[in-house]
Amino acid sequence: MTDKKSLSYADCGVDIDAGNAFVGRIKKAVNSTMRPEVLSGLGGFGGLFKPDFSDMEEPVLVSGTDGVGTKLLLLQEYDKPHVAGIDAVAMCVNDLAALGATPLFFLDYLATGKLAGETLAGVVEGIADACNTCECSLVGGETAEMPGMYAPGHYDIGGFCVGVVDKPKMVDGSKITAGDIIVGVASNGPHSNGFSMVRKLLELGEADLLNDVLSDGRKAVEGVLAPTRLYVPAVNALMKSDADIHGFSHITGGGMFDNFERLLSDDLAVTIDVSAWAVPPVFEYLLGFADVARDERYRTFNMGIGFAVVLPEKEAEKVEAVLKEAGETTYRIGHVHARDGEAVTLID
Incomplete structure (x- = not known):
């Protein structure tokens, strides 16, 4: 019988230990965004958020998702991961703001071919800074290491946000009239x-x-x-x-x-x-x-x-x-x- 070659996930280009180290590195940035309503810490299967809408007549949840587009190619070329993180948040929360909604929590999806902790930590720190500006919690995310899917040094990012607006105060354009x-x-x-x-x-x-x-x-x-x-x-x-x-x-x-x-x-x-x-x-x-x-x-x-x-x-x-x-x-x-x-x- 021919001896089989030993194989680990790391041999395939995915380093679980590096992924765990990355999560440890970004904890401080993520924790800085936590609102009192957040019940879960980083690393669970889902983010837990217990809202208190007692000050609203008719709370309506508003959701949005977006990315950074091909600007990412330039941000990667000129080594500006922090900007990529801010952009991912801004493109989502600004859409929510267009309805008068306040963002409550945000999640990110980061995908790359090879985990470069320094760069991707910069992205998450940008996300955290933007979330803090908007008083929005970064309750979780996903960092996917996918060898062969992305060129060396490249990554992609998607953002997902949930906010709330009181329906009687919602700004949906229905009041717009000639003369405005x-x-x-x-x-x-x-x-x-x-x-x-x-x-x-x-x-x-x-x-x-x-x-x-x-x-x-x-x-x-x-x-x-x-x-x-x-x-x-x-x-x-x-x-x-x-x-x-x-x-x-x-x-x-x-x-x-x-x-x-x-x-x-x-x-x-x-x-x-x-x-x-x-x-x-x-x-x-x-x-x-x-x-x-x-x-x-x-x-x-x-x-x-x-x-x-x-x-x-x-x-x-x-x-x-x-x-x-x-x-x-x-x-x-x-x-x-x-x-x-x-x-x-x-x-x-």
């Missing part, structure tokens, strides 16, 4: 959208992110790969105020077009004045490498507006004051009117 105005809230840059075009633009322009400088003096790499802005604290402040909010929009994939249209009934439209704010230097830099039509720019990128509030004009000063107090920069960018043609029109 739109207050735009500034973005940090491209956030995590449009990076298939970003990468093509950088390729066409033979860009050097580490040495190119934006018109505001920052290195190009810092502008292009800035983390997605977390709008949860600002939205929470608005929800606690007595402002009459008719709609929120997270300006994510689909830009100015899709993310306003999804709010509107069939008889309403919006006009956005793109001259109402200065296009940030990072977009000037990227769009200098190719001829991209105006509407294509505003459908692919946020172009400097990452979130928007739809409200009666008489509420504008109050809302702008709350947002300023929360650290946001705002612009009055458009208005709602009866539809007679396209749902979203840009003027300049």
